[in-house]
Amino acid sequence: xxxxxxxxxxxxxxxxxxFLPEEPEDMWHAYNLIQPTDLIRAKALRRVQKTSDxxxxxxxxxxxxxxxxxxxxxxxxxxGQLHVAGxxxxxxxxxxxxGHHTLDLELNRRFTLEKVDGWDSVAxxxxxxxxxxxxxxELWAVVMGEGIANICLITEHQTILRQRVEVxxxxxxxxxxxxxxxxxEKFFWTTLSTLLRQMDLSSAAASTQPEKTVPLLIASxxxxxxxxxxxxxxxATRTTNxxxxxxxxxxxxxxxxxxxxxxxxxVLASSVITTKLSDxxxxxxxxxxxxxxxxxxxxxxxxxxxxREVERAVEKGAVGRGGGVLLISNALFRANDVVERKRWxxxxxxxxxxxxxxxxxxxxxxxxxxxxxxLGNVAAILTFPLEDLDEEDDEEEEVAEAPVVEEEDMII
Numbered sequence: 001x002x003x004x005x006x007x008x009x010x011x012x013x014x015x016x017x018x019f020l021p022e023e024p025e026d027m028w029h030a031y032n033l034i035q036p037t038d039l040i041r042a043k044a045l046r047r048v049q050k051t052s053d054x055x056x057x058x059x060x061x062x063x064x065x066x067x068x069x070x071x072x073x074x075x076x077x078x079x080g081q082l083h084v085a086g087x088x089x090x091x092x093x094x095x096x097x098x099g100h101h102t103l104d105l106e107l108n109r110r111f112t113l114e115k116v117d118g119w120d121s122v123a124x125x126x127x128x129x130x131x132x133x134x135x136x137x138e139l140w141a142v143v144m145g146e147g148i149a150n151i152c153l154i155t156e157h158q159t160i161l162r163q164r165v166e167v168x169x170x171x172x173x174x175x176x177x178x179x180x181x182x183x184x185e186k187f188f189w190t191t192l193s194t195l196l197r198q199m200d201l202s203s204a205a206a207s208t209q210p211e212k213t214v215p216l217l218i219a220s221x222x223x224x225x226x227x228x229x230x231x232x233x234x235x236a237t238r239t240t241n242x243x244x245x246x247x248x249x250x251x252x253x254x255x256x257x258x259x260x261x262x263x264x265x266x267v268l269a270s271s272v273i274t275t276k277l278s279d280x281x282x283x284x285x286x287x288x289x290x291x292x293x294x295x296x297x298x299x300x301x302x303x304x305x306x307x308r309e310v311e312r313a314v315e316k317g318a319v320g321r322g323g324g325v326l327l328i329s330n331a332l333f334r335a336n337d338v339v340e341r342k343r344w345x346x347x348x349x350x351x352x353x354x355x356x357x358x359x360x361x362x363x364x365x366x367x368x369x370x371x372x373x374x375l376g377n378v379a380a381i382l383t384f385p386l387e388d389l390d391e392e393d394d395e396e397e398e399v400a401e402a403p404v405v406e407e408e409d410m411i412i
Contacts, residue, residue, distance in 0.1 A: 001026035003131040004110060013118025017127065020110045024080035025155055028365075029130035030105060031075040031082055033113060033123065036336045040084055041067040042103050042111035048094050064094050068101055069116075073334075077158065077365065081106070120345045121352075122333055122361070140199060141217040142191065143267075144224055145259030146184065149191045151198055152261060154268075158365035161261055162198045165191045188231040201243035216247060219256040219267045229253055265367035285360060285368040288325060292381055301385030305375035309389045314347060318382040320355030329377040331364040344378075357383075 001021050008015035016039075021027055034040065044066040049059045068086035075082050082105040091097040105111055115123065139154040147169040153160045167190050169183035199214070218225040229251060236244040254273055256263040267273060269286055295303035304313050310326070313319055319326055332344045351357040362369035372379060 001029055001130045003127075005112075008119050008124075010124070013115070013120060013123075015119065016112055016114035018110060018112045019130075021105070021107050024107070024160070025158075026130065027075065027080045027082045027105065027107070028077075028158055029126065030111075031073060032330055032334065033126050033130065034070055034073055034082075034084060035115070035334060035341065036070050036072065037116050037338060038070045039067055039089055039114040039116060040070055040086065040103060040111060041065060041090075041114075042105065043109065044101065044103055046094055046101070062094060064092060066090075066092075066095065066101060066103065068103060072336075077160065117338055117342075120342070121349050122345050125361075126333075139215050139217060140195070141219065141264055141267075142195060142225075142228070143256055143259055143261060143264050144191065144218070144220045144228065145222075146224060147187055148259045149187075149194075150259070150261045151191075151195055152264060153198070158363060159261075159264065159367070163194050165194050167191075184227070185231075188228055191228065192232060192235060196244070199247075201247065215250040215252060217252045217254060217267070217273070219254040219264070220259060221256060224259075225253045225255075265370075268367060285362055285366070288327060288360060288381070289368045289371050292327065292379055295381065301387045302382050303379070304382065304386070304389055305379035306390070307376060307378055310378050310380045311347065312389045313380050313382055313386055314350055314355065316386060317355060318384055318386050319351050319380045320357045320383055322383040323381065324351070324355065324357035324383040325381040326351045326357060326359045327372055327379045327381075328359070328361055329364050329369050329372050330361050331369075331373065332377050333361075347378075 001019050001023075003017060004020055005018040006015070008017060019026075019030065021030060042065075043063055045061050045063055046066070047059055047061050049057055051057050066088065067090040068084070069089045070084055070086040072085045073082065074085070083102055084105060085100070085102045088095045088097055088099045088101055095101065103111075119127070141152045141154060143150045143152065147167050149165040150161060151163040151165070153162050165187075167183070167187040169187055170179040172180045195216075199216075218228055220228075232244070232251070233248060235241070236248060252273065254267045254270065256267050268283070269290065273283075292303050292305075296305075304310055310319075314326070318324065326348065328344065328348065333341055335341050335344075348359050348361075352359045362372050364370065364373060
């Protein structure tokens, strides 16, 4: 996302920033940046009614600069559309103050964001990530079976199903004409053609500054993925397609339990794949979640999850230098309650700036973030073990409810 203008006071957090989203991934960043009570200014089309001198009424659509105070956001990951609803905060000749309106943020349409409660440390970090032009796609993946293929793009923040390919493949028959092989060849040709269009290797090769080749993962039950890789190699050699030939060394083949997108999570969690993709943000976060689950199974007090338990661990200085890691979902920073958002921002600031620990903000649209969601959206790996963090409240309640015994009652 391109940052066109920024006037933000780093010390007090006041100010605004003007953005121009250029890629579908930018809409995801905008969704995370925009929170309730924020002010959004953008171009909008609004139907207005005009009354002529003769008394006739006509309506027309006019383009206006509209500023709204955000009340809610709705993001459609499939289409990449972001709808921001709110109340009009600046009156003009076409709209009244306080009226409801929804802004549709789109690619290549600028908007200005101002945070009434200030740009906190988490918002500034999100702003930095959103405008980092070096952060692009991390991995392409094809999860497939006989006659079905799901082409996915995995970025640092989300997994997107870009295209689904379905081709009828006849079953193998004993004796007679077997159309299975021809059907599979047609299926492979269709899948490869679709994949190349999505990856757009030709434009990357034509660029004066070609980018690093993004790895490709092919996964399937049985030997479909292996056969598809052999087909890609044969086509690359036959057509002498240089971008495709350059892609071959980056292709990984793995086994999946099904040809559907949900099986991609188990593939990416396997140790073989995470080792080969160790330099990607997704793989690092998956490895941290695996490490956390290992400590949970050991039950040695080095891993805790849940808001109350993690906050207590931070208060005791157990999530700091020497291996402490705070795992927190970005969904917590989209809370409608301002106090709730500040609670988690304060926790992140304390771990990162005071305790010196590592903070990982996991995307709710990644497999690792979904695993964290099941644990209450926040977890921690401790530098030293702590016991019974979840039992202190129970003990305090028991002490508070214990009956007071008078001396006279104790006389026998």
